[in-house]
Structure formats: structure tokens, C-alpha cells
Amino acid sequence: MTLDQALPGPAGDTVRRRPGRRPNPVPYLLVLPALLLVAGLVGALLVLSLRSLEGAQGQVPSLAQYARIATSPHYLDHFTHSAWLAGAATLAAAVLGYPVAYYMERVGRPMRRAIMAFLAVVFFSDYVLRMFGLILVLGKTGIVNRLLVWSGAVDRPLSLMYNDFGVFVGLVSASLPFMILAINGVLARLDPRLPEAAALLGASPPRVFWHVTLPLSVPGIVSGGIIVFLLSLNSFVTPALLGGGFVEMVATFIYEQAINLFNLPLGAAAAMILFFVSMVLLVGVNGLFDRMGRRFGVREEGR
Amino acid sequence: MMVKARSVLLAAAALLAGIGGAEAQQKIVLQSWGGTWGDAMKEAWFEPFEKETGIQVELRPQGSMMDALAKLVAQKDRMDVDLWITGMTPTALADEAGILETIPRGKLTNAEHLPDALIGDKYVGVWNTIYGVAYNKETVPFPITKWSDLLDERLAGQVGIPHATGYGGKFILLLGWLGGGDVDNIDPAFEVAAQLKPNIGIISKSDPEAIKFLTSGEVDVAAMMPPGNFVQIREAGPQFEFVAPEPFVPANFNNFALLKGPNTEAAVKFIDFAISKQAQEELARRVLVIPANTQAAIPEELAPFAPPPERLRYPDEVAITKVLPDWAERWDRVIQGR
Numbered sequence: 001m002t003l004d005q006a007l008p009g010p011a012g013d014t015v016r017r018r019p020g021r022r023p024n025p026v027p028y029l030l031v032l033p034a035l036l037l038v039a040g041l042v043g044a045l046l047v048l049s050l051r052s053l054e055g056a057q058g059q060v061p062s063l064a065q066y067a068r069i070a071t072s073p074h075y076l077d078h079f080t081h082s083a084w085l086a087g088a089a090t091l092a093a094a095v096l097g098y099p100v101a102y103y104m105e106r107v108g109r110p111m112r113r114a115i116m117a118f119l120a121v122v123f124f125s126d127y128v129l130r131m132f133g134l135i136l137v138l139g140k141t142g143i144v145n146r147l148l149v150w151s152g153a154v155d156r157p158l159s160l161m162y163n164d165f166g167v168f169v170g171l172v173s174a175s176l177p178f179m180i181l182a183i184n185g186v187l188a189r190l191d192p193r194l195p196e197a198a199a200l201l202g203a204s205p206p207r208v209f210w211h212v213t214l215p216l217s218v219p220g221i222v223s224g225g226i227i228v229f230l231l232s233l234n235s236f237v238t239p240a241l242l243g244g245g246f247v248e249m250v251a252t253f254i255y256e257q258a259i260n261l262f263n264l265p266l267g268a269a270a271a272m273i274l275f276f277v278s279m280v281l282l283v284g285v286n287g288l289f290d291r292m293g294r295r296f297g298v299r300e301e302g303r
Numbered sequence: 304m305m306v307k308a309r310s311v312l313l314a315a316a317a318l319l320a321g322i323g324g325a326e327a328q329q330k331i332v333l334q335s336w337g338g339t340w341g342d343a344m345k346e347a348w349f350e351p352f353e354k355e356t357g358i359q360v361e362l363r364p365q366g367s368m369m370d371a372l373a374k375l376v377a378q379k380d381r382m383d384v385d386l387w388i389t390g391m392t393p394t395a396l397a398d399e400a401g402i403l404e405t406i407p408r409g410k411l412t413n414a415e416h417l418p419d420a421l422i423g424d425k426y427v428g429v430w431n432t433i434y435g436v437a438y439n440k441e442t443v444p445f446p447i448t449k450w451s452d453l454l455d456e457r458l459a460g461q462v463g464i465p466h467a468t469g470y471g472g473k474f475i476l477l478l479g480w481l482g483g484g485d486v487d488n489i490d491p492a493f494e495v496a497a498q499l500k501p502n503i504g505i506i507s508k509s510d511p512e513a514i515k516f517l518t519s520g521e522v523d524v525a526a527m528m529p530p531g532n533f534v535q536i537r538e539a540g541p542q543f544e545f546v547a548p549e550p551f552v553p554a555n556f557n558n559f560a561l562l563k564g565p566n567t568e569a570a571v572k573f574i575d576f577a578i579s580k581q582a583q584e585e586l587a588r589r590v591l592v593i594p595a596n597t598q599a600a601i602p603e604e605l606a607p608f609a610p611p612p613e614r615l616r617y618p619d620e621v622a623i624t625k626v627l628p629d630w631a632e633r634w635d636r637v638i639q640g641r
Contacts, residue, residue, distance in 0.1 A: 074636055141520040159460070162505050162521075245466050245506020246639055260369045260468040261628045262396050 045275070052268035065269035075253070079273070082249040085164065086232035089171035090179075093228045094221055096172065097179035101220070102213075104180075105187045119177045131170055131241045135161055138169065162244025170238040175231050179224040186220030187213075219289060226285045230278050250274050330359040331566045331573055334371055335388035337364030338511065339535050343589035351585075352576045358569045366509055368393045369468065375562065376400045385564035386573060391620035392471040392627070394426050394560045404561040410571050413578045416596045420617075426558040427574055430583070430592035433554045433615065434473065435547040435608065437517060437533050438524040442542075449549040450481055453499060453526055460504045463513055463522035467634040470555075472627045474527045475634055476618050477553050486622045489630060496637045503638065517543070527553075530591040530608050547610045554615040556595060 055062030069075045104112050122130070137143050138160040145157035160166060194216065198208045232238075236251035243252070250270060258267030335344065341362050349360040363384055365371035372393045375384060379402050389397075397403050405424045408414055414422055421428025436447055444457050453462055465474050475492050478499070482491025504522040507513035510532050517525040518539035528536075533545040559574050561567060576582055583594035588602035593609065601609060623630075 074632060139519070139521060240508065244504075245508065248635065248639060256468070256631070259373045260367065260466075261631060262369060262372065263628060 048268045049272055051264050052272045054265040065265045066273070068266065069269055069273065075270070078248055078250050078253040078270075079277075081247075082233055082251075085168060085171060085247075085249065086229050086235075088168055089175060089232045090225050090229040092168070092172045093176050093179040094183075094225060097176055097224065098183055098217075098221070101180045101183035101187055104184050119180060122177050127174065127237055128241070130174065131237060134166075134170055134173060134242065138166065161242060162246065164247055166242040166244070167239050167247045167249070170242040171232040171235060174235070174238060175228040178227045178231065182224030182227060183217060183220040186217050186223075190216055222285060222289055226282065230281065233278065234274065328357065328359055329566065329569050330361055331385040331569045332361045332363050332383060332564065333386045333388065333570075333573070334363040334365050334375070334384045334562075336510075337362065339531065340590055343586055347585035347589055348573075348577050348582055351582070352573060355576070356569075356572060358572065360573060367469075368471075372397055372400075375402055382562055382564045384562050385566045385570035387560045387562055388429060388557055389560055390471055390555065390557055391426065392624045394558060395621050395624050397560060397562075398425050402562055404563050404567055406559070406561045406574065407571060411575045411578070413575055413580075413596065416580070416598045417578060418595075418597060421556055421558070421595050426560055427578060428556040428558050428595035429577060430587065430590075430595050431554055431556045432529045432531065432592050433547055433552045433609065434470065434477075434527045434529055435545055435552060436524060436526050437528040437536050437543055437545050439517070439520075439542050440544045442520075442523040447524065447544075447546055447548065450477070450526075452548070453502060453524065454495075456501070458502045458524060460502065461523040462499070462502045463505045463507055463516045463525045464499075464503055465513065465527050466506050466508050467631040467638075468627060469508070470527060471620055472623050472630050473553050473555065473618055475630050476623065477527070480551065480553075480616065486619055486626065489626070489633075492630075493633055493637050496634065500638060506638070530605055533608075534589075534591055545608050547608050547614070549614075551614050551616045552610045554593075554617055555620065556617075 050060075052065055053061040053063070055064040100115070104115050107115075135142065139145070140157040140159075140161070142161070144160060145154075148154045149157060160169075190213065195208045195212050198212045199205070203211065233249075234251055235249060236255065239247050239249040239252050240255075243249075248256070251274075254267045254270045254274070256267075257263045257270065333344075335341065341364060344362065349362070353359055368389045371387070371389065375382070375387065375397065378384075379400070382402065387397075394403070403425045406427055408422065411427065414427070417428055436450075436453070438447055440446070443461070445452070445455070447453075452458075467475065475489065475496075476486065478495040479485060479489045479492030482495045484491035505516050507516055507525075510529075513525050513528065514532055514535055516522050518536055525536075528545070530545060533543070536543050536545075559577070561570055561574070564570065577586075578596050580596055580598045583596040583599035584602075586592070587594045587599065588604065591602055591605045591608070593601055593605070
């Protein structure tokens, strides 16, 4: 069946092509740029996977690069440290983001719109500039340190930047809007009669939140969590700008190998591992999400 | 309808004529550093060269040399850059990748004024640079005179250094020299690095970063700083000082590499122009480098910083290329060791 044959009619029925009529090329032409883009991306990934199969002397196929990473505690440390930082950033984003998402559902429309507008501004502002903004706030000569020294709270500026803490703050600040929007999306769809029913049955507000609202918003936390975790795990700009050279994450390791050391096969192998881990995580959490969806009644609604 | 079609044809013809006119002027593309360096090259080289030959030079700014190398290799089959200012390590790697042309020495009338070490089939030296220390004399409690001063405990968390592969690993080699080692025996470098670690405040990935960290007060000392960067640093205030520390000063030369680009012949003309006495002097005084052309005078402003030749140490960059990945891994273990 061709594309124009499959186009739905006004009533949602499939339009059958009349015999002898020439197929309409427009839908094909419209889809072509997107297909080319996807083909380009998949092609790049294929090239990368092929380069990762080069041995130390260029022999192919070889799993030498993967073996090198798997057997080097130093290389593996980049993965575990990245996962640790991404996990911590995800947890912090959930803890900080949930109250905001919840608050957005409790306030009037003007305030909700104001928060949404603020999130949109953060969303569309330049990522690098946001990171530089953090340097201006948390750097040794930044506002926070100036205030601390000026108030006499500390003798010398604290190291708030160019270490794990600086990268952690950067990851959280970069990904917080994703978490807020994901949780808010679920909270906004909650049936308001459920917490009302719990309250009518005598549950206190904290109990309603703990036993009704929070469990029902878990899908939002999970989907926000997976977005934040993967964004943080794959982050390059944040550790590059805020790590001060002391904090290497997988993406900066890949850059170091592929660009600075001109060792594309090792960088490609690390990139493929990162890709594979991300995919497994995504598929695994999707499965979990489906099970949770069944439990919380989301699945039927979504299908 | 007829009038409309004619107008469109005329407009298309005019456009084509315009494009043709633009192509009439020959142009070469030079990949090199922008900022202070790019401005200096524009004034000292591009404009007079265009006036003399009619050939335009377009600067394609680069970040690190290795980053530039990766991009050039990626565009190997559609190379649109003719000339590259880089170092010996990237030159060797670029040659292995097959993106370099042999430079026809016979066509370089000024080549005879270059030392033999600075010219080969695939490279022509363009300037020598030294690496010293720039620091804030108002916040550093003592005058820095030697490299070992960087280990002083009063500089805890105050020293900025380049990353492992920065300047082709020369900072690692410098630490090796200080510990009594060399390219073949680099272990002492990591022992000195371990001693230096408490004083390291930041590791910069590029020259602009190193300049920014020092001038913004993030660190008080910037190790491994070419005087060319100090030109920019001193604009931030008189509190900054440059010193070429004892006992020796790492030095190296940057070089032209001729790429398999579309205008190699014009690019060779440009190389010859850039290594001429006058062009070398004009550039050297703007970015404080030592000219590659032995007839060209060393800029007066560099004189206070420039150590006597016997204190200069040139690393074997091609030898470093082979061992740099191992050095970088060991370096990360020592510096980032968790």
C-alpha cells in the first residue's frame, strides 16, 4: 500500500486509490527531508559503531577497544562517576522539581502561566550562557563567595565551582525544567475527585498527598527521572565548563579520546557503550512504566 | 508573461555575473588561531599580502590544534582549507592521515633564512614561542622566579595548568624535566605532578580559558603561558607579571602545513611571504613571538621575557606524539585520582 492509499479520509477511513490514477508525489516529497535526516543520523551511528570495531593496529573486526575499556578501572571510572553524578542530579531534580510542579497545580491560572513562562525562558535560553551564569554566581569571585566573605561567614572563598559539586549544580539547574514539566504533566491529568474522595473519607491533607497524589504522580517522576538521568549521563558542556578539568564524564572522555588524542576507535567504543546503556535504560524503564501504568490506570488512557 | 520571464533571466544572468566576478579574485583559506593572533595576522600578513599579490586570505579560526586536526581529517575528501598553522604533533598525525601536500622548498625564496630544524617536506616553521608563568603579583605572596616555586604551599589551589594534552603534552614533559626525566623516562613527571596537585586550582582546556581564569581571579598563577597570551592578560591590569622561570624554558615552534586544498599554489606564495623578514617582524612584535626567520629581529617588548638561548629546551614533539595517550591516562589518574 502506498502512502497516499493509506491517508485517512474525513471520517478516519483509509482512502482507496482509484485504479489508473497517478499516485500523488507530494506526501513522499514532504516526508523525504525527515527521512534523509534520520538516515543521516543512523548512518553516523553506524559509522561510529564500525570505527569502534577497529583494533589497535587498525585490524577489523576487533573488540579490542571494548576490552580496553572493560579492563581499565580508570576508563570504567568515567562511566561509574558519570552515573553517580547523573543519579544524584536526578534525585535532586525530583526533590526540587516536585514541589514546583505540585504548586503549579494548586495556584491560580496567572501564577501557573508565570511559572510556565519562566520555565520556557529557561528552556529556550542558551545552555552555555546558563552555565556561564552559574560561574558568575558560584565562582571564586562570584556573587555567593563575595557575600560569604563580605559577611564574615568564611575567611576565603569556598570552592563551589570546578569540582564535582559545581558539575552537580550545573546538571541539576540544566535539567530541572524537564523534571518539573514531566511531573506537572501527570499532576495536571489527575482526577481531582480522587484526593477529594480521600479527604471526604477523613484523610488529613498530608495523608491524601502521601497515599493518593504522590503514588498517582509516580509515572511523571519516572519519566522526568529518565529524561534527567539520560541528559545528565550524556552531558558534555556542563563538565567541560564547570568541571575545571578535574571532573571527567563519559562525554568529555569521548571528546578527549576522539579529538585531543586522535583515538577515534576508543572514543567510538565509549560512545557506543554510552548509547547502549542509555537504550537499555530507556527500554527497561519503559517496561517498568508500562507495568506502573497498568497499576495506576495510565496505560488504558494512553492507548 | 514574456516580460516577466525575461526579467527573471536577466536577474539570473546578473547574479551569475556577480558570482563570476567574486571568483575572479583568488583566495586562500588559512586555518589558525583567531583573537589576538588573528587580528595580528590580518594586519601584519593578510592585508599587505593581498596588496602585493591580489590574493585574499580568509582566516578560519581554530580552537585547539587537535580539534582542528579532527575537523580537517573529517573533511578530507572535500578539503576547502589550503593552509594550516599548527604544531609538529598535529602535523605528523595529519601527514599520516594523508591530508598534507609536500611543500615545494624551491619555491620558497625566504626558506634559506630558516634554521634547518624548522623546515621539512611537510612543515615550514613560522614562529618560535616560549612558555613561562603569568601571575598576579598582588595576590601571590612572593615573586615567582623558578618552576619549583609552583610547588610552594602558599600557592595551594592557586595554580592554573593546561590539561594533559594541552600544548601537545609539553607541560607533562616540563614536569618530567624538572624531576630529572625526559620523553623516554617520564615517571618523574608524575611524581612532580603529585606534589603539585594540592596547588592546582584549575585545569584549562584552551588559551582563552587560561587567560580568563587568571584575569577573573579564579587562580592567581597560570603556568605554561606563552608571552603572546600575556599581551592580552596585561590589558586586564598592571598587577599581572610574566616570567620565564629558571632553570629552563620550554620552547617550540609553530609551523605551516600545506593542505590538499583547492589553492595550493597561492598558499605556497603566502608561506613565502609570511616567512619574509618584514612579515616576520611585523607579526612578532604584535604577538610577542620569536621570528622563525633568523634575519628578523626579536621584538623589543619580548626582550625582558626572553631567556638566553641556552635556557631554551625544545621537546621532541614527534616522539611525544607516540606516547601522549599513555601520558594522558597516567596524568588523569594522578590529577583526577578519586
